[in-house]
Amino acid sequence: MAGLRACTLYSYHLQAFYWAGKRMANLPARSTDIMERWRIRLKTYRDVLVRFHEIGLKGKNRPMFIRQLVDNIRRATVGTGVSKVWSGRMIVRLSLDENADWELVRERLSRVFGAVKFAPAQQVPLNYNAIAEAVVELADERTFETFRITANRADKRFEMTTRDLNVQLGDLVRERTNARVDLKHADLDLHVETMADEAFVYANGFAGSGGLPVGTAGRVVVLMSGGIDSPVATWRMMKRGCRATLVHFHSFPLVEGRSREKARELAEILNTYQYDTRLLLVPFAEVQKRIILTVPGPLRVVAYRRFMVRIAEAIAYKEGARALVTGESLGQVGSQPLPNMATVNEVAHMPILRPLVGFDKQEIIEQAEKINTFETSILPDEDCCTLFVPKSPSTSVRSEEIIPYEDEMDIGEMVKEAVKATELFEYHMPIA
């Protein structure tokens, strides 16, 4: 059976593009109200402006970051009625078709890393009177007690300074409405963006995901169990601009579990953040059988994990990845007490990144809910690392204790066989 599995090599399955539909990210507060107005006014609001912060700071690399952000927005909004995406100096613009599905555009934009804020905006001629008229119109449509003007000259050629725009428009709105200016906690934030040939005005806007565009920080291999933590760790790495190859170890047919299906479902959800995803399912039963025969019970969790790291690293070299990632946070069970973490770490040659190391469980759960992986993660399943492990395994396994047992096994061959028997699944969002 092992031989047969080993012969499977990488079987390629192309999965259909998937959206987590109803389970999309939560709307920001106050958004329903604002959306209602925007729906009514969508005929005027043909453009969406996307702001970014961090990418703006990247000096010489900035054009590359912006190009990636534009590409990612194109991928994310395919089929929503976005006709054009292009970039200015500090802003990315989208043009919407007449029949654009704004709610869908909004949902998808809210998941694009690198976008800090976005909003449908009204295009007006590049002169003060036209800008003032549009700002007053936005203010007249709303009830608010405090407000601020946030002017920004994306193109510096506009005749007025940002400060003059803020002050003059602020005075205008204050006189008309009697509302107070509050720079820190305004009910209404009226934005003005001046470009080379036109200006845009909009109110408030939606929060983006922040971070850096996926594809700007290289590839990592994530050890992804079917649990709650590792999908969140994956999302955190993608938010830092990494592309993640997902590696899942399963003990089928040693246990009949749903872990492979869960891993595939999680890969589909995570793909909505990075547009192209490779998931590798690694049969781990043969390795586990060997460990069970060789290594005493209390040391087995650490022995399993050391093999997982070796196999994941072999895959990472093939994938062109520069680091491994786990969902570990310090002081939980199994591999996670610091001494065990260190003993597992010793077999790695690449850095092992642990983006959740300082988080507690509740924080991780909240994040999992927000990114839509939680419901899948909590489906019942058997954790392969609890197999033939005593109820309380050792929390402090030293490598000197485990190496003599490992020496009895042909580690290189076991790793090679596991990599060979790996199945590949690919997920793609359509290309614009």
Ligand code: ATP
């Ligand atoms: P998770 O919620 O991610 O399963 P956990 O709290 O259950 O984590 P452990 O079981 O100690 O913690 O696993 C720690 C990490 O080891 C996981 O976050 C994951 O990165 C990796 N890992 C564990 N089991 C597997 C597996 N079957 N396949 C791939 N990686 C795994």
Ligand code: MG
């Ligand atoms: Mg787990």
